[in-house]
Amino acid sequence: SVKERTYIMVKPEGVQRGLVGEIIKRFETRGFKLIALKLVHATKEHFEKHYADLSTKPFYPGLVKYMASGPVVAMVWEGLDSVKTGRTMLGATNPLASAPGTIRGDYALSLGRNVCHGSDSVESAEKEIKLWFPEGVVQYESSQAAWIFE
Ligand code: DAT
Numbered sequence: 001s002v003k004e005r006t007y008i009m010v011k012p013e014g015v016q017r018g019l020v021g022e023i024i025k026r027f028e029t030r031g032f033k034l035i036a037l038k039l040v041h042a043t044k045e046h047f048e049k050h051y052a053d054l055s056t057k058p059f060y061p062g063l064v065k066y067m068a069s070g071p072v073v074a075m076v077w078e079g080l081d082s083v084k085t086g087r088t089m090l091g092a093t094n095p096l097a098s099a100p101g102t103i104r105g106d107y108a109l110s111l112g113r114n115v116c117h118g119s120d121s122v123e124s125a126e127k128e129i130k131l132w133f134p135e136g137v138v139q140y141e142s143s144q145a146a147w148i149f150e
């Protein structure tokens with residue numbers, strides 16, 4: 001759907017490495033519509049919820065601790081097939097397997113420092129958007145829509 005929403009997050013290393021603009025730029029120029037954005041230093045408890053599906057994995061404690069170590073940029077992007085297309089734009093989880101041209105394939109080398117997060121399904125996106133933006137997203141008309149969708 002043209003109204004599909006995905007939660008995209010620049011991880012702490014992405015913020016520290018100055019990749020926020022680059023990542024936003026890719027979603028903007030692809031034609032997605034920005035409907036929520038904030039810089040936030042979230043707690044471990046918050047990331048425990050965000051990554052609840054991974055709670056049995058051996059890397060979970062380290063992941064949660066790392067993600068809470070610095071600010072992240074939380075965003076919601078709306079547009080056609082945004083969840084799957086967002087994941088494609090991010091690249092494979094392990095940057096060594098990410099194609100050049102993807103965010104991870106262009107800016108990362110290691111699994112635990114893969115620069116960005118993207119929802120893996122429409123259901124996860126809904127959960128993540130509620131978790132990160134309990135205040136809700138912003139509604140406005142994009143003047144570009146008629147030039148992006150036929
Ligand atoms: P993705 O971020 O591509 O959705 P995921 O949800 O499986 O991947 O895992 C969340 C993050 O955890 C991932 O971006 C990097 C880290 N991670 C995943 N698998 C890992 C592993 N085997 N060892 C260490 N960190 C891992």
Ligand code: MG
Pocket residue numbers: 118120
């Ligand atoms: Mg995931």
